[in-house]
Amino acid sequence: MSAAAFPKVVLFDLDGTLLDSAPDMLATVNRMRAARGQGPMALEALRPHVSRGSRAMSSVAFPELGGEVPAALVREFLDTYAQELGRHGGLFDGVPALLEAIEAAGSRWGIVTNKPEALARQVLPGLGWDARCAVLVGGDTLPERKPHPLPLLHAAQQLGVAAAECAYVGDDARDIEAARAAGMPALVALWGYRLPDEEPAAWGGDVLVQAPRDLLRWPLPLQTAP
Numbered sequence: 001m002s003a004a005a006f007p008k009v010v011l012f013d014l015d016g017t018l019l020d021s022a023p024d025m026l027a028t029v030n031r032m033r034a035a036r037g038q039g040p041m042a043l044e045a046l047r048p049h050v051s052r053g054s055r056a057m058s059s060v061a062f063p064e065l066g067g068e069v070p071a072a073l074v075r076e077f078l079d080t081y082a083q084e085l086g087r088h089g090g091l092f093d094g095v096p097a098l099l100e101a102i103e104a105a106g107s108r109w110g111i112v113t114n115k116p117e118a119l120a121r122q123v124l125p126g127l128g129w130d131a132r133c134a135v136l137v138g139g140d141t142l143p144e145r146k147p148h149p150l151p152l153l154h155a156a157q158q159l160g161v162a163a164a165e166c167a168y169v170g171d172d173a174r175d176i177e178a179a180r181a182a183g184m185p186a187l188v189a190l191w192g193y194r195l196p197d198e199e200p201a202a203w204g205g206d207v208l209v210q211a212p213r214d215l216l217r218w219p220l221p222l223q224t225a226p
């Protein structure tokens with residue numbers, strides 16, 4: 001197979017794109033439920049919501065709140081998650097080989113997530129990514145988070161490249177919205193987390209990708225979305 005021609009920088013979303021965070025999130029939620037005498041939730045019930053952040057997850061974990069999630073509960077979720085992070089889940093199949101291929105091609109990769117930066121940084125050492133991840137922008141790094149383009153533009157600026165020299169891979173509509181607004185090719189990670197009624201083909205991404213290994217065939221048939 002000929003070497004892939006990656007862009008100068010490939011930026012990735014974290015939850016649902018690089019990291020299968022659902023098992024860590026499930027452990028978090030079930031600890032909180034157990035502390036209240038409630039039985040465990042099933043992975044399938046939580047998984048579609050995992051890319052949506054701590055508030056959404058707390059709401060799914062405690063449906064009796066009717067979506068009214070107190071700030072203290074979100075804090076408890078984040079504190080508990082910090083203890084479970086990296087203990088249960090792992091990378092999606094094909095991610096390690098993909099990152100190695102990007103590096104072997106002389107390109108760089110980084111992470112732009114809506115997860116709080118400190119939590120995202122916590123996963124780097126265990127994965128051996130400290131020196132490899134060229135940039136990491138979290139949901140609280142800047143005044144704006146995805147779907148705003150600022151985190152992606154900031155990542156490109158940190159690396160000294162134009163937005164058009166990057167690409168962004170993410171599993172949520174807000175990832176694709178952010179990338180398009182930033183002027184970056186937007187790739188939809190179909191292996192990630194979403195509700196059954198969501199239609200990723202309608203998100204306006206440049207290409208839908210079935211699995212991380214498909215990105216080894218870069219350049220993909222990127223189309224300019226209408």
Ligand SMILES: O=C(O)COP(=O)(O)O
Nearest residue numbers: 014015051053113114115
């Ligand atoms: O934890 C979140 O808020 C979502 O994280 P993501 O942006 O990496 O999907």
Ligand SMILES: [Mg+2]
Nearest residue numbers: 013015016051
């Ligand atoms: Mg995600």
